[in-house]
C-alpha cells in the first residue's frame with residue numbers, strides 16, 4: 413500500500429497546470445480531492461511520474477448563479493450540499509450530495525474529480541446527464557464545451573484529452589416549477605450506486621413539458637434513456653404512462669453484471685427506480 417515515487421508540483425494557476433500536463437500527458441496526473449487517485453496510487457494501479465496538485469487554482473473554484481449556473485470543478489460535495497443559492501435553483505444537488513459517501517469523503521471529493529474519473533457507479537454523472545449540463549474542458553488549444561451525454565464514453569473513460577483539465581460544469585437555469593429527484597440503491601459496502609436515477613421534470617398543466625433522466629450504476633457509463641424522455645413529452649403522469657416510461661428506460665439499459673448485482677437485477681432496478689422517481693412528482 414505504498415505508492416511508487418513521484419514528483420509533486422502545486423499548480424499556481426490553470427495555465428500552469430496545463431503547461432505541466434502538456435510536458436508529459438501520459439506520465440502526469442492531476443490531483444483534486446485525491447479520494448480516488450491516492451488509493452489508486454497506493455494499489456499501484458497508476459504510477460505517474462508527476463502529480464499536479466490543482467487544489468489551489470482559483471479559476472476552478474466557486475459556484476455562480478446567473479442565466480446559466482457555473483460550478484467550478486474543484487467544488488466539493490460538501491459545498492454543493494451546503495449551497496443554499498444553488499439548491500434554491502437546482503435542489504437535486506443537495507439530494508445527491510447528501511447520499512454520497514460520508515462527511516470525510518464529501519469534504520475532500522470534488523465534482524470535477526468525480527466526473528473526470530467517470531466511475532460507472534458515481535452519482536454526479538447521472539445528475540449532469542439529467543440536467544443536460546455542458547462540461548467545460550480547457551487545454552493548450554483553449555476552451556471547449558462537451559455535453560454531459562457526450563462526455564462519458566465508457567467505464568473510467570471520458571472525452572477529456574490527456575492535456576486537458578475539466579474546469580467547470582454549466583447548466584441552463586431550469587424552467588420555473590421544474591421538479592427534481594435523485595434516488596439510488598446504494599451498494600451496502602461502498603455506498604456507491606448499484607443503480608442511481610436523476611430526474612428533472614416540468615409539467616404544463618397535467619402534461620410533461622420537459623423530462624431529463626440520467627442513470628448511473630447500471631451500465632458502463634451514465635446515460636439518458638431518450639426513448640423514455642421522448643415518450644413522456646406531452647403525456648400526463650398516469651400509472652400506465654409512468655410504467656411505460658420505466659419499461660422503456662430499462663429496455664435501453666445495457667446493464668453490467670458483477671457478483672453483487674446481475675444485469676437482470678440492475679435492469680429491474682432501473683425500471684423500479686425510474687417509476688418511483690416519476691411517481692413522486694406532483695401536478
Ligand SMILES: Cc1cc2nc3c(=O)[nH]c(=O)nc-3n(C[C@H](O)[C@H](O)[C@H](O)COP(=O)(O)OP(=O)(O)OC[C@H]3O[C@@H](n4cnc5c(N)ncnc54)[C@H](O)[C@@H]3O)c2cc1C
Pocket residue numbers: 441442443444445446447448449450485486489511512513514517520521522523524525526528529533534535536572576577578579602603604605
Ligand atoms: C470511501 C469512499 C466512498 C465513496 N463513495 C462515493 C459515493 O457514494 N458516490 C460517489 O459518487 N462517489 C463516491 N466516492 C468518490 C468520491 O466522492 C470522489 O468524488 C472521487 O474520489 C473523485 O473526486 P476527487 O476530487 O477525490 O478526485 P481525485 O481522486 O483527485 O481524482 C480522480 C481522477 O480524476 C482526475 N481529475 C481530478 N480533477 C480533475 C479535473 N478537474 N480535470 C481533469 N481530471 C481531473 C485525476 O487525475 C484522477 O485521475 C467515494 C470515495 C471514497 C474514498
